[in-house]
Amino acid sequence: MSNKTDYIDFINNISEKVDSEKLSMLIDFFGRQKAIEEKKSFLHAMNEFKKAAPKITKDGVVDFVTKNGQRKTYNHTTLAHIEEKIQGLLAENFLSYCWNVDQLESQIKVTCILSHVDGHSEKVSMKANSDLSGNKNAIQAIGSTISYLERYTLLAALGLSTGEDDDNGDSYQAPSQNNQSNNSNFISPKQFEELNQLLDSCGADKVKFCNVLNVQSLNQLNVADYMKAKNMIELKIKAQNNANT
Numbered sequence: 001m002s003n004k005t006d007y008i009d010f011i012n013n014i015s016e017k018v019d020s021e022k023l024s025m026l027i028d029f030f031g032r033q034k035a036i037e038e039k040k041s042f043l044h045a046m047n048e049f050k051k052a053a054p055k056i057t058k059d060g061v062v063d064f065v066t067k068n069g070q071r072k073t074y075n076h077t078t079l080a081h082i083e084e085k086i087q088g089l090l091a092e093n094f095l096s097y098c099w100n101v102d103q104l105e106s107q108i109k110v111t112c113i114l115s116h117v118d119g120h121s122e123k124v125s126m127k128a129n130s131d132l133s134g135n136k137n138a139i140q141a142i143g144s145t146i147s148y149l150e151r152y153t154l155l156a157a158l159g160l161s162t163g164e165d166d167d168n169g170d171s172y173q174a175p176s177q178n179n180q181s182n183n184s185n186f187i188s189p190k191q192f193e194e195l196n197q198l199l200d201s202c203g204a205d206k207v208k209f210c211n212v213l214n215v216q217s218l219n220q221l222n223v224a225d226y227m228k229a230k231n232m233i234e235l236k237i238k239a240q241n242n243a244n245t
Helices: 004-014 020-051 079-092 138-158 177-185 189-201 206-212 223-244
Strands: 060-065 071-076 095-103 108-116 121-128
Touching: 020 079, 020 095, 020 108, 079 095, 079 138, 095 138, 108 138, 121 138, 121 189, 138 189, 189 206, 189 223, 206 223
Parallel strands: none
Antiparallel strands: 060 071, 095 108, 108 121
């Protein structure tokens, strides 16, 4: 049975021929079959999308002075640029997306819902504190975090990545001159970004996390401890997901 009408017609035709218990079992069975077929359609659409998926580049530059007087500059991908690149291809494959935003006690949670026209959908959620960088007011800080999480949940849902490294306010800075002889032992900007995004997604306290790893800042993490740090964060995320199920 290939579509919704086939299921409805079948149930209508058989409803008078079987008792209510068997009818309930049949409805349950065909409901599961329908869900399987919907997921197949979704996966097929995603495969077609990925075959022609565009390269997402950094199109925006942010340059600001922090409250401590330090100047930070970084490249990032704007949401408008991502949407411009993907919307046509998503529509061709009957895919669409939207977001749900939740204001938690001290954090903002954004969930991207990627859906196929046949009915199957999948979700990716991330949460983070308000972005207070660049002397933002409270509303601007919330808006900045929402925009950041919308970008990265959408990219995660679609299995896409961006080009050059993006700090989005949590700028990677090379270790100080005093440590330059050991710079090759520190994690790369790309590894820094990955850990930073994972920490944001689970709402971890970055200062406490660095204290646990016995480093002053995340960019001074020894490359030998990279997988240990990543595993610690992923275990925290897994624990949070289990607690929410």
